[in-house]
Amino acid sequence: MNWDLHAKHFNHYLKIERSLSSNSIQAYLHDVALLQQFMSMQHPNTSPLTVTTKQCQQFLQYINELGMSAYSQARILSGLKAFFKYLLFESLIEKDPTALLEGPKLGRKLPDTLSYPEIEKLLQAIDQSKPEGGRNRAMLEVLYSSGLRVSELVDLKLNDIHADVGFLRVTGKGNKERLVPIGRDALKYTKLYVEEIRGRSPHKLPQKGHEAFVFLNRNGKKLTRVMIFTIIKNLALQIGLNKTISPHTFRHSFATHLIEGGADLRAVQEMLGHESITTTEIYTHLDRDYLRQVIQEFHPRA
Numbered sequence: 125m126n127w128d129l130h131a132k133h134f135n136h137y138l139k140i141e142r143s144l145s146s147n148s149i150q151a152y153l154h155d156v157a158l159l160q161q162f163m164s165m166q167h168p169n170t171s172p173l174t175v176t177t178k179q180c181q182q183f184l185q186y187i188n189e190l191g192m193s194a195y196s197q198a199r200i201l202s203g204l205k206a207f208f209k210y211l212l213f214e215s216l217i218e219k220d221p222t223a224l225l226e227g228p229k230l231g232r233k234l235p236d237t238l239s240y241p242e243i244e245k246l247l248q249a250i251d252q253s254k255p256e257g258g259r260n261r262a263m264l265e266v267l268y269s270s271g272l273r274v275s276e277l278v279d280l281k282l283n284d285i286h287a288d289v290g291f292l293r294v295t296g297k298g299n300k301e302r303l304v305p306i307g308r309d310a311l312k313y314t315k316l317y318v319e320e321i322r323g324r325s326p327h328k329l330p331q332k333g334h335e336a337f338v339f340l341n342r343n344g345k346k347l348t349r350v351m352i353f354t355i356i357k358n359l360a361l362q363i364g365l366n367k368t369i370s371p372h373t374f375r376h377s378f379a380t381h382l383i384e385g386g387a388d389l390r391a392v393q394e395m396l397g398h399e400s401i402t403t404t405e406i407y408t409h410l411d412r413d414y415l416r417q418v419i420q421e422f423h424p425r426a
Contacts, residue, residue: 127160130172130211137210154386155203159183161389172211177221180204184225190392191376192383193237198227238377240424242365243268246356249363256342258321260355262313263339263347267371269310269425270294271378271396274349274371281336282318287311296397304395305419314338378423385422392418 131153138149162183163170170179187197201222208220238246247264251257267277276294284293290311291303306314318338323329328344330337337346352371360369367373375396382392395418 126171131156134207134210152203152206155200156207158187158200158383158389159204162186165390173217175221177224180221180225190383190396191379193376193380194228196237196380196384201225201227237380238367238369238373240381243377245363246359246365249359255321255327258317259339262317263352264374265310265313266306267374268378269307269423270304271375273375274352277352277371278339278347278349280338282338283336285314285338287315294397300397302394302397307419307423307425309425381424382418382422387418387422
């Protein structure tokens, strides 16, 4: 629907008329490409010249559901506003569909999204000389590598790890299963924990009814969500991180880093397993090879 053509002309406009840097131009084009992907899935017959304010609102709600930070959402909206102002300037449209839209209030959205250096700093702060340190490193690697909800992490079972193909079988909301790629580092630390730490001294053997779960406490029972919250908050305090974070912050960061790195929206939505997305007929089924390729190309710890 002429998206590529208008994006190409927008590129020339930014370069020649506004003399923007190549990085700024790429950021604007990336924002337009995200809207294009969304429109192709939700409103495939809509061109850039017929986009409505309601459709733009749906797009902003969509990227919010993906877990993108308030800052990222505001930046994307800024890019779209520039695009539609260009179309208005060229008399290609009569009304800017983003004119009345406001971005999220920065600094108000909790939990914050972590940058990749902050993720690394948190991981490196874990004392792996202690048994619980090895477990905690594996847990956080899995959270960030695969974008799991905290409930999905605590319920993860040993037979859900398919190391030979690099995937986890995850049971999400409504007992719906999905396959999610897991990075090499997460696999490495999880294997180390399971084979050398889990169920060994000073930890007790898995208690009855808890044998199948991957992550156990020192009493041999499945970890609770509260325990994982506590572990993460203590690590944040340890490194002096001035952000309010939780296990969900890793899920937010997973989605944000993939999308900002250039990953396709449909692949990210599949991996996150959002009910409002996966139950919609218009979304195509993605095979495991494609999901693995997205992780390898765009995830910092693939």
